Amino acid sequence: MARKWRNNNADFPQKPYDLIREMLVALGIMGALVLVLAAVFSTPDVPALTAQQVARQDPKLLLQNALDDLSGQDAISTYGPPYNNSGTAQSIAGFSPAQIAGVQIPINSAKVNVLDPLNKVAKIDTSLQSPLQTWSKATVKQRSAWVNHIESALNHATLQHGVLVVPAASPDSYGPLPTMLNAYLGLARSGLLESAIDGGSGPMPATNRTESLLLLQDVPDAQYANQLDMSGNQWGIIKETGNYPGAVWLWFYTLLYQIPPFVNSSSADLEVVLTTGIVTILLVLTPFIPGLRSLPKVFGIYKLIWRRWYRTTTKKGRGHA
Amino acid sequence: MKKNMTRSLRLWVQNTLPMENLLPDSMPSYVDSYVYLFGILTVAALVWLIITGTVLAIFGPEWWHVSPVGHFFNSMHFWSVQAFFFFMVLHLWAQFMMAAWRGGRHWTWIGGWLLFLVSIVAGLTGYLSQNNFDSQWIGVQGKDAINSTGIGGFFNILNFGQMYGLHIFVLPMVIIVLLAIHLMLVRMHGVVEPLPNGKEEVDNGEKVAEQ
Numbered sequence: 014m015a016r017k018w019r020n021n022n023a024d025f026p027q028k029p030y031d032l033i034r035e036m037l038v039a040l041g042i043m044g045a046l047v048l049v050l051a052a053v054f055s056t057p058d059v060p061a062l063t064a065q066q067v068a069r070q071d072p073k074l075l076l077q078n079a080l081d082d083l084s085g086q087d088a089i090s091t092y093g094p095p096y097n098n099s100g101t102a103q104s105i106a107g108f109s110p111a112q113i114a115g116v117q118i119p120i121n122s123a124k125v126n127v128l129d130p131l132n133k134v135a136k137i138d139t140s141l142q143s144p145l146q147t148w149s150k151a152t153v154k155q156r157s158a159w160v161n162h163i164e165s166a167l168n169h170a171t172l173q174h175g176v177l178v179v180p181a182a183s184p185d186s187y188g189p190l191p192t193m194l195n196a197y198l199g200l201a202r203s204g205l206l207e208s209a210i211d212g213g214s215g216p217m218p219a220t221n222r223t224e225s226l227l228l229l230q231d232v233p234d235a236q237y238a239n240q241l242d243m244s245g246n247q248w249g250i251i252k253e254t255g256n257y258p259g260a261v262w263l264w265f266y267t268l269l270y271q272i273p274p275f276v277n278s279s280s281a282d283l284e285v286v287l288t289t290g291i292v293t294i295l296l297v298l299t300p301f302i303p304g305l306r307s308l309p310k311v312f313g314i315y316k317l318i319w320r321r322w323y324r325t326t327t328k329k330g331r332g333h334a
Numbered sequence: 335m336k337k338n339m340t341r342s343l344r345l346w347v348q349n350t351l352p353m354e355n356l357l358p359d360s361m362p363s364y365v366d367s368y369v370y371l372f373g374i375l376t377v378a379a380l381v382w383l384i385i386t387g388t389v390l391a392i393f394g395p396e397w398w399h400v401s402p403v404g405h406f407f408n409s410m411h412f413w414s415v416q417a418f419f420f421f422m423v424l425h426l427w428a429q430f431m432m433a434a435w436r437g438g439r440h441w442t443w444i445g446g447w448l449l450f451l452v453s454i455v456a457g458l459t460g461y462l463s464q465n466n467f468d469s470q471w472i473g474v475q476g477k478d479a480i481n482s483t484g485i486g487g488f489f490n491i492l493n494f495g496q497m498y499g500l501h502i503f504v505l506p507m508v509i510i511v512l513l514a515i516h517l518m519l520v521r522m523h524g525v526v527e528p529l530p531n532g533k534e535e536v537d538n539g540e541k542v543a544e545q
Contacts (some may be wrong), residue, residue, distance in 0.1 A: 020523050114484030296449040
């Protein structure tokens with residue numbers, strides 16, 4: 014026979030209480046509160062930044078992005094795990110969980126962001142097939158030379174009726190890139206670039222948008238976030254667009270990013286996550302940690318919480334009071 | 335004779351959590367402060383989160399971007415989240431200040447922290463499910479922290495389908511189960527008694543439990 018469980022609440026003087034009524038009242042109060050807050054303050058809904066938007070507002074930025082992808086100079090090509098092995102994974106004293114986990118979401122930016130979408134366009138616009146073949150048959154050195162030439166010419170390039178016109182150069186300086194970039198710009202302007210990137214595996218709805226989200230994740234997203242006052246150094250991650258509160262409960266985690274030694278570390282993410290994890294474990298285990306578990310006694314807030322109880326009891330009174 | 339598992343379970347429930355403890359109609363008179371409302375207000379906010387979240391799930395993730403009614407339900411969901419965390423954090427601080435882990439209540443404290451941590455992940459997956467610039471920015475910014483821990487390949491915060499599924503089903507279920515256990519532990523142990531009003535050392539409750 015199991016031991017009859019007993020708590021010592023019944024040893025104290027009792028007062029009437031109605032759990033169900035309290036729950037219903039709390040539900041009513043909370044319902045009214047969120048109803049009023051929703052009616053007065055609503056919620057922000059700034060549309061996601063799209064390649065179409067970048068292509069229209071800052072076409073050269075999108076083209077620079079594509080050139081970085083093609084030359085492997087984009088942030089993802091040098092990111093390391095889980096996307097590739099070409100970057101340095103974050104580590105602390107040689108311990109790198111990301112390196113141990115390895116490449117789990119392999120991404121080749123040139124192929125995923127630029128060449129695969131253009132190859133899809135080439136099935137409709139066959140004039141693009143030849144430039145793409147020229148690109149694929151070229152040596153790495155040749156491709157790099159084309160990219161370098163057109164990158165240096167991009168500042169002086171103009172857009173005439175939506176078509177990129179680069180300054181005249183010797184016929185082979187840019188290789189197939191002007192044609193490819195104009196097709197890319199057209200694809201982005203049509204609004205189909207993200208679908209062309211994510212829909213690589215077939216007609217299934219693109220519920221996994223990892224690749225298209227990584228397309229603009231560096232400069233374009235950061236520029237847009239800055240305009241919206243959302244960048245990390247402005248504590249943007251714990252607030253929503255339009256100064257709405259975000260995940261303010263992550264204040265401690267976000268605070269660490271702002272202070273030394275984390276602020277200047279190349280492994281800041283790993284250090285912040287581990288530090289937050291250690292602090293969390295300490296708090297979870299508070300009941301077993303001498304000193305930490307005595308802090309409530311030091312703060313004395315409990316005297317305020319139970320002040321009426323202490324007033325009604327004497328030293329010889331009930332239980333532990 | 336074979337042990338009857340059904341009878342054993344029934345007896346365990348009867349002995350561990352008798353109905354008068356599960357659904358009490360009286361409380362010790364020291365339960366006399368507004369801080370005791372923080373827990374139940376957190377639960378109330380969770381109920382509204384589930385109600386508004388269910389409506390949003392029924393109509394699909396695009397609905398609130400195109401419908402004023404959908405936007406209003408999203409707003410209620412958003413402010414329920416803020417209220418949920420606001421009262422949960424107040425509840426947590428209040429329990430800390432009362433050293434509420436005493437009297438063998440350490441599992442209640444640990445379970446409360448688990449609820450907080452799972453709720454943070456639930457909140458994150460919700461922010462990521464918004465399908466707007468907030469979710470886009472949080473995704474591309476947050477991925478670096480997740481990737482640095484080595485779990486980014488499994489818990490890919492740029493994978494909308496994964497985040498949405500976790501947000502509308504898996505994590506709410508975990509929260510509900512953890513909350514049920516948390517409330518059961520609260521009712522089993524009863525409300526923690528006041529700290530000694532002197533200078534005694536606060537222990538982890540073993541001595542108190544024996545008295």
